Amino acid sequence: MQRDNIAMQRVYLDHNATTPAAPEVVAAMLPFLSEEYGNASSIHSFGQRARTAVERARESVAALVGARAGEIVFTSGGTEADNLAIFGLVPLGLGVPGGVRRHVITTQIEHHAVLNACQFLEREGVDVTYVPVSSAGVVDPQDVRRAIRPETVLITVMHANNEIGTVQPIEEIAKIAAEADIYLHCDAVQSAGKLPLDVARLGVDLLTVSGHKIRAPKGVGALFVSKGTRLRPIFYGGHHERDRRPGTENVAGIVALGVAAQLARENLEADASRMASLRDRLESQLLTRISEAHVNGEGAPRTPNTSNIMFRHIEGESLVISLDLKGVACSTGAACSSGAVEPSHVLTAIGLAPEDARSSLRFSLGHSTTAEEIEYAIGVVPGVVERLRELSPVYHKT
Amino acid sequence: MEPNHHPETVVVAMSGGVDSSVVAGMMHRQGAPIVGLTMQLWNHRRLPQLAGDGPVGHRCCSIDDVYDARRVAEHCGFPFYVVNFEKQFEDTVVRPFVAEYLAGRTPVPCTQCNNHVKFDQLLLTARQIGAERLATGHYARIQLNSCSGRYELLRARDASKDQSYFLFGLTQEQLARAVFPLGDLTKMEVRELAREMNLPVAEKPESQEICFVPSGDYTQFIEGYLAEQGSGQRAETGEVVTTSGEVIGRHEGLHHYTIGQRRGLGVAAGRPLYVLNINTVANRLVVGDDAELQSDTCEVDRVNWIAIARLEQPMQVMAKIRHKHEAAAATIERAGESAVRVRFHQPQRALTPGQAAVFYDGERIIGGGWIR
Numbered sequence: 149m150q151r152d153n154i155a156m157q158r159v160y161l162d163h164n165a166t167t168p169a170a171p172e173v174v175a176a177m178l179p180f181l182s183e184e185y186g187n188a189s190s191i192h193s194f195g196q197r198a199r200t201a202v203e204r205a206r207e208s209v210a211a212l213v214g215a216r217a218g219e220i221v222f223t224s225g226g227t228e229a230d231n232l233a234i235f236g237l238v239p240l241g242l243g244v245p246g247g248v249r250r251h252v253i254t255t256q257i258e259h260h261a262v263l264n265a266c267q268f269l270e271r272e273g274v275d276v277t278y279v280p281v282s283s284a285g286v287v288d289p290q291d292v293r294r295a296i297r298p299e300t301v302l303i304t305v306m307h308a309n310n311e312i313g314t315v316q317p318i319e320e321i322a323k324i325a326a327e328a329d330i331y332l333h334c335d336a337v338q339s340a341g342k343l344p345l346d347v348a349r350l351g352v353d354l355l356t357v358s359g360h361k362i363r364a365p366k367g368v369g370a371l372f373v374s375k376g377t378r379l380r381p382i383f384y385g386g387h388h389e390r391d392r393r394p395g396t397e398n399v400a401g402i403v404a405l406g407v408a409a410q411l412a413r414e415n416l417e418a419d420a421s422r423m424a425s426l427r428d429r430l431e432s433q434l435l436t437r438i439s440e441a442h443v444n445g446e447g448a449p450r451t452p453n454t455s456n457i458m459f460r461h462i463e464g465e466s467l468v469i470s471l472d473l474k475g476v477a478c479s480t481g482a483a484c485s486s487g488a489v490e491p492s493h494v495l496t497a498i499g500l501a502p503e504d505a506r507s508s509l510r511f512s513l514g515h516s517t518t519a520e521e522i523e524y525a526i527g528v529v530p531g532v533v534e535r536l537r538e539l540s541p542v543y544h545k546t
Numbered sequence: 547m548e549p550n551h552h553p554e555t556v557v558v559a560m561s562g563g564v565d566s567s568v569v570a571g572m573m574h575r576q577g578a579p580i581v582g583l584t585m586q587l588w589n590h591r592r593l594p595q596l597a598g599d600g601p602v603g604h605r606c607c608s609i610d611d612v613y614d615a616r617r618v619a620e621h622c623g624f625p626f627y628v629v630n631f632e633k634q635f636e637d638t639v640v641r642p643f644v645a646e647y648l649a650g651r652t653p654v655p656c657t658q659c660n661n662h663v664k665f666d667q668l669l670l671t672a673r674q675i676g677a678e679r680l681a682t683g684h685y686a687r688i689q690l691n692s693c694s695g696r697y698e699l700l701r702a703r704d705a706s707k708d709q710s711y712f713l714f715g716l717t718q719e720q721l722a723r724a725v726f727p728l729g730d731l732t733k734m735e736v737r738e739l740a741r742e743m744n745l746p747v748a749e750k751p752e753s754q755e756i757c758f759v760p761s762g763d764y765t766q767f768i769e770g771y772l773a774e775q776g777s778g779q780r781a782e783t784g785e786v787v788t789t790s791g792e793v794i795g796r797h798e799g800l801h802h803y804t805i806g807q808r809r810g811l812g813v814a815a816g817r818p819l820y821v822l823n824i825n826t827v828a829n830r831l832v833v834g835d836d837a838e839l840q841s842d843t844c845e846v847d848r849v850n851w852i853a854i855a856r857l858e859q860p861m862q863v864m865a866k867i868r869h870k871h872e873a874a875a876a877t878i879e880r881a882g883e884s885a886v887r888v889r890f891h892q893p894q895r896a897l898t899p900g901q902a903a904v905f906y907d908g909e910r911i912i913g914g915g916w917i918r
Binding site for chain 1: 627670671673674675
């Protein structure tokens with residue numbers, strides 16, 4: 149158990165939490181941490197080289213999502229991009245004296261970057277509707293339509309869920325938003341690199357991408373802001389990013405995101421189909437070998453890399469630790485909520501009882517996941533689940 | 547030993563303090579496969595008004611302490627995890643703690659935590675992750691008595707550090723799985739070991755307060771907790787009376803007081819007065835002089851026997867009625883299914899309902915229970 153002395157296999161199945169940076173990405177960014185140290189806003193040649201690299205990366209990110217380069221704003225990551233979209237569009241309180249109370253529509257299964265931003269809006273006098281999802285984890289666009297009010301200023305719905313991978317009907321929601329002339333923001337952090345992304349086809353006005361989920365390092369992300377969208381900055385400073393996000397550009401991180409976006413676009417089809425077949429094999433084998441196991445989000449369209457399985461009567465926390473000690477890294481849900489007492493809001497929203505939510509585990513595959521690794525996990529998980537069930541006070545009671 | 551003998555994994559409960567860090571360091575050095583677990587028990591952000599003057603830290607489950615435990619694990623190179631038992635802790639320790647004070651009793655939360663969290667939920671988690679035994683930094687000793695076949699709990703060698711009083715509730719099953727490597731060491735030796743192993747916590751000061759009451763002000767905690775819970779229950783002021791029924795002042799709510807307390811009664815009587823009785827029915831605080839505080843008998847219920855299976859006939863023991871009490875000679879006899887009557891050979895000061903009475907025979911704990 150000493151994280152075995154006998155060179156234990158380590159299998160990383162938590163790519164929805166973060167991904168290893170691709171070697172090409174690291175190679176491309178490194179010069180910008182050493183000799184290419186210019187400030188992209190400087191006039192001289194040092195600055196010009198940095199500027200060129202930033203703008204090339206902008207084109208690459210734009211290409212990943214089907215946007216124009218000028219519509220991409222670099223941020224420190226997905227959370228900042230989500231916050232910029234929300235606070236950049238929604239005036240707090242009544243806006244102007246005598247103004248109306250604004251209204252925002254989101255869903256019950258958003259990432260905390262959106263949910264907690266919306267909760268802050270509520271404390272500041274903005275109404276928020278949290279649209280429910282089906283037991284498969286999908287929003288009904290008609291629920292969104294019904295939630296619309298004259299004072300609705302923003303709809304924000306994630307593309308793919310981080311915990312269960314379910315894909316939301318963004319195109320249909322976009323039509324509804326367009327008819328009502330309401331801005332639509334989409335958190336695409338978990339779909340980038342896994343599903344085709346095209347802002348025109350999706351019909352969104354704003355879209356969030358995070359670097360470290362697509363093999364760039366942590367600390368960089370981007371927000372697509374469609375041309376003509378009047379977005380207020382949430383920071384104040386210099387005139388960077390067309391006055392939408394001040395602060396000296398994180399050149400190395402932005403370069404990395406550019407290369408990662410290019411890789412994601414080039415590898416999308418191959419990665420998606422390879423991950424889907426490995427994921428399906430993992431899922432079917434675990435369901436065959438383990439009784440009382442259910443896939444959360446089953447029946448809904450899902451990202452090809454994510455499998456969230458409920459193993460009834462076990463404690464997810466103990467399962468994650470046990471599996472890690474045997475070399476398999478996975479999680480009980482969002483990395484930000486690991487260690488939290490409350491059961492996952494996503495699993496609760498799809499109707500799971502708290503104890504079933506706590507007995508659910510997320511496996512998320514990535515570009516680097518191999519068939520051998522999946523076989524290793526298939527070999528390890530059933531024994532560990534069985535051991536936990538033998539010791540579970542709940543299991544014996546039933 | 548079989549040639550292929552694979553040593554069993556042991557989980558070490560790590561608080562981030564010196565004692566449990568030394569346990570982990572010692573066992574790791576001896577080559578035992580260990581996994582360190584730190585329990586997240588209480589969210590100190592919940593009642594921020596109670597944080598006290600100092601930084602929110604240096605308590606058993608502050609972020610700093612988790613960080614310290616993790617540093618020790620990294621230093622030694624064994625796996626380490628944080629497990630979240632906040633709900634279990636609130637249900638079995640915090641809520642009963644508040645309820646006991648409101649009922650006029652003085653609880654012992656550390657014992658509740660040992661019984662219901664550390665040697666229950668944490669031990670279960672340890673077993674779930676593949677360890678059959680749980681080591682902690684408690685100063686106490688366990689031995690298997692080959693005659694009786696029972697696991698016995700003994701005082702620590704270092705009398706000044708002995709924590710056996712807080713462990714009287716452990717069952718045979720729990721004792722069989724518990725490991726107390728510090729039972730034979732003095733605090734000085736433990737510090738010395740920490741320095742010798744270069745543990746990053748070697749010079750860390752000890753914490754004394756109840757871990758979830760960072761300010762040490764438990765009355766403020768109770769009031770804050772009740773307010774947070776939206777409980778209509780509020781501590782009301784009431785009369786302070788003498789044993790003869792004379793009203794001599796007003797109290798600030800009965801949870802402010804414990805039996806034997808002298809300070810903070812807010813009455814000037816010209817002689818030292820002590821809390822004798824907390825009457826929650828009449829919402830009265832009964833006070834009197836030191837002589838009235840003495841008594842030679844009490845009843846103890848929810849008794850747990852350790853060295854013996856049950857009490858057949860009266861037995862001579864040394865009984866300890868609070869952590870800092872010097873055990874006193876007493877006779878214990880059955881007074882019901884799991885209750886015992888304790889007759890002290892000399893009157894004892896401030897027998898306090900809610901505290902534990904623990905019975906010793908020399909070094910060994912016979913058993914213990916809760917003073918009624």
